[in-house]
Amino acid sequence: GAGVSQSPSNKVTEKGKDVELRCDPISGHTALYWYRQSLGQGLEFLIYFQGNSAPDKSGLPSDRFSAERTGGSVSTLTIQRTQQEDSAVYLCASSFGVARREEKLFFGSGTQLSVL
Amino acid sequence: AQSVTQPDIHITVSEGASLELRCNYSYGATPYLFWYVQSPGQGLQLLLKYFSGDTLVQGIKGFEAEFKRSQSSFNLRKPSVHWSDAAEYFCAGNQGGKLIFGQGTELSVKP
Numbered sequence A: 001g002a003g004v005s006q007s008p009s010n011k012v013t014e015k016g017k018d019v020e021l022r023c024d025p026i027s028g029h030t031a032l033y034w035y036r037q038s039l040g041q042g043l044e045f046l047i048y049f050q051g052n053s054a055p056d057k058s059g060l061p062s063d064r065f066s067a068e069r070t071g072g073s074v075s076t077l078t079i080q081r082t083q084q085e086d087s088a089v090y091l092c093a094s095s096f097g098v099a100r101r102e103e104k105l106f107f108g109s110g111t112q113l114s115v116l
Numbered sequence B: 001a002q003s004v005t006q007p008d009i010h011i012t013v014s015e016g017a018s019l020e021l022r023c024n025y026s027y028g029a030t031p032y033l034f035w036y037v038q039s040p041g042q043g044l045q046l047l048l049k050y051f052s053g054d055t056l057v058q059g060i061k062g063f064e065a066e067f068k069r070s071q072s073s074f075n076l077r078k079p080s081v082h083w084s085d086a087a088e089y090f091c092a093g094n095q096g097g098k099l100i101f102g103q104g105t106e107l108s109v110k111p
Helices: none
Strands: A005-007 A010-013 A019-024 A031-037 A043-050 A065-069 A075-079 A088-095 A111-115 B003-005 B010-014 B019-021 B024-026 B033-038 B044-050 B056-058 B064-068 B073-078 B087-095 B098-101 B105-110
Touching: A005 A088, A010 A019, A019 A088, A019 A111, A031 A075, A031 B098, A043 A065, A043 A075, A043 B098, A075 A088, B003 B087, B003 B098, B010 B019, B019 B105, B024 B073, B033 B064, B033 B073, B044 B056, B044 B064, B044 B073, B073 B087
Parallel strands: A010 A111, B010 B105
Antiparallel strands: A005 A019, A019 A075, A031 A043, A031 A088, A065 A075, A088 A111, B003 B024, B019 B073, B033 B044, B033 B087, B056 B064, B064 B073, B087 B098, B087 B105
C-alpha cells in the first residue's frame, strides 16, 4: 500500500483480555517500530525490528507485551491480560532501515486501545 | 543514557510571532536528530532532520532547526507562526538504530 496501515483503528476490551494489534508497513521497508502514546505522554518506544536481526525489545514495559514480524513484513503486537494502564494509542512506523540512519520514519494512524 | 529532552510541555504564541521550540540531546557521538509534528487527528510527519554537514537545516512548512554541539541543542524555529501550526512537536534522536522521542511540546497559537 501507499502508507503504513494499522488495524483496528479502535479497540475496546475488558481488563484481563488479550488483544492483537496489526501493522502493515510500506512495501520494501526493512525496519518496523512500535511506539505507545498515552494521554499527555510522549512517544514511548516499545520494540524495533530490522530485517532478519533479533528485534530490540528493550522498550516493552512488561512480559505481557510481545510482538512478531512474519516474513519481514506484517507485524502483530500482542498484549496479554490487558490492564487499564495499557490504554493508549499504539503507533507503528516503518523505514528503509538502520543502514541509512538518517532515514525518516513513516507512521501509521495508530490503534486507539481502551481497556475498561 | 542517550536521549533527547524537550523542556517545554506547552507553549502559546500569537499568530505572526516567531517561535522557538527547545530540544536538548545527550549523545556521545554526533547524533542523527529529527523534528516531527503531530497535528490534531493526523499522523506524525517529519519536519526536518540533521545528520551531518550544515548545522542549520531547513524543513517543510517554513521550519528550520540549528544543531549546536556546544549547547547540545537542536532547537526548532519558525519566523512567523500560522494558526495551522498548532500541533504537538516531537524532537527525536537515533540511538542504536532506533528512534527515541522526546516528551513533546504542545504548541497553541492565539489570534
